[in-house]
Amino acid sequence: MEIIVEILTTILSQFQKPTLAFLIGGMLLAALGSRLEVPEPVYKLVVLLLLMKVGLGAGIAVRGANLMELAVPALGATIAGIVIVLIGRAILLRQQGVSPMDGMATAGLFGAVSASTLAAAMGMLDAEGVAYEGFIGALYPFMDVAALLTAITLARMSAARSIVSTPDEAGTATMTMGGNGSGFNGTFVKDILVDTLKSPAISALLLGLALGLFARPETVYASFYEPLFHGLLSLLMLVMGMEAWARLADLRKVAHVYILYGILAPFVHGAIGFAIGMAANHFTGFSAGGVVLLAVMASSSSDVSGPPTLRAALPEANSSSYIGTSTALGTPIAILSIPLWMALAEAMIAG
Incomplete structure (x- = not known):
């Protein structure tokens, strides 16, 4: 009982x-009909600076890190990303209207x-003085x-299985695939990987990581990126709150199962x-802060790299379904759940 009270107190604080x-x-302003707006170029700059900060910090830390200490959480992050998708597939594809x-x-x-x-989780841990491995940002691309x-x-394999025989004008049976007709071949995984790595979020993060590893950016990191971090983060949270409320309307256009999924998925x-973080803690001494950040990454849903990648790779998918569910429910719930993982x-x- 004492542990439960302690957890609830930490969450409320x-x-x-x-x-x-x-x-x-931000959510309250949008709910009240405020016309406050943050220009799109400003929003993109804020995201870029935050990702550069995370990437630079990770690169500087990786330079002096024990590779085995990094390898275990990186493997765990990769496994988490795959397992979460498989769970989502098992749940969503069995529902009517999906x-x-x-x-x-x-x-x-x-x-x-x-x-x-x-970034929000890092900011909250920093504010509480909770230590975490500097290389945590390097786990982002793995998951x-x-x-x-x-x-x-899996989506393209499912489309490939839906191939049907249709006669062409000459009466010859030809094979066509559902969706946009793109073929399933050995190069498409490589194309997806390249597109993902070229996305703005991953590109900025990898650039910061490379600079932190191979350059000596400690001075600019300490004098520019660190002091701006919390201010930029507060602005980003304001925008995310307003956008989350605005996206709620999109959920009316899709099956109700998405609402339930968006609420429960961040916790699961x-x-x-x-x-996975606790296992890494047991085997390698992974810090409590690192466990929290791994949980936060798993609970979150992509807001920068994912949507453009999925739009390009799965144009048949209804963006109101996946972006609406993520932005309106998944992201705010994941952020609001951070105190739970901290507690x-x-x-x-211990310690």
């Missing part, structure tokens, strides 16, 4: 902190990682790419990430 307060404030393409796109988006949610590749590959996925880690990991 976090709602007074800037990260969650700005998110809730097409295979829409279901797989939703599962892929929820398996991928939200840059804003990861993100694994989830997107798995979802798109976060528990998977938390369990659980504090209760379960």
Whole structure:
């Protein structure tokens, strides 16, 4: 009972902190019909700077890290991304009103990682003085790419199985695939991987990671990126709150199962990430903060890299299904659940 009270107290205290307060404030402004807007170029710049900060910090940390200490969480992140997609596939594709393409796109988006949610969790841990491995940002691409590749590959395999024979004008039977007619061949996985790595979020993160590894950016990191981090994060949370409320209308256009999935998935996925983090803690001494961030990455749904990748790879999928479910429910719930993972880690990991 004492542990439960402690967890609830920790959760409630976090709602007074800037990260969650700005998110809730943005939702309230949108609900009240405010015309406040943050220009799209400003929003993109904020995301770029936050990702560069995460990438630079990760690169600097990886440079001096023990590779074995990095390998175990990286493997865990990859496994988490794949498992989350498989769970989403098993649940969504069995429901009425959910097409295979829409279901797989939703599962892929929820398996991928939200840059804003990861940044929010880092900000909250920093504010509480909770230590975590500096290389955590380097785990982002492992989970993100694994989830997107798995979802798109399974969706295309499902489309390939739906091939039907249709006679052409000469009366010859030809094979056509459902959807946009794209073929299933040995090069499409490579194309998906390249497109994912070229996405804005992954590109910015990998650039920061490379600079942190091979350059010496400590001065600009300490004088520019670190001081701006919390201010930029609060602005991003404000935008995310307003967008989440605006996207609620999209959910009226899709099956109600998406609403239930969007509410429950962040907790189920976060528990998977938390369990993997606890295993890493047991075998390698992975920190409590690292466990929290792995849980947060698993609970999040991609808001930057995922949507454009899925639009390009699965154009048949209804974006109202996967983006509406993610933005309106998945992302705010994942951010609001961060105190839960912090409290659980504090209760379960001594020291």
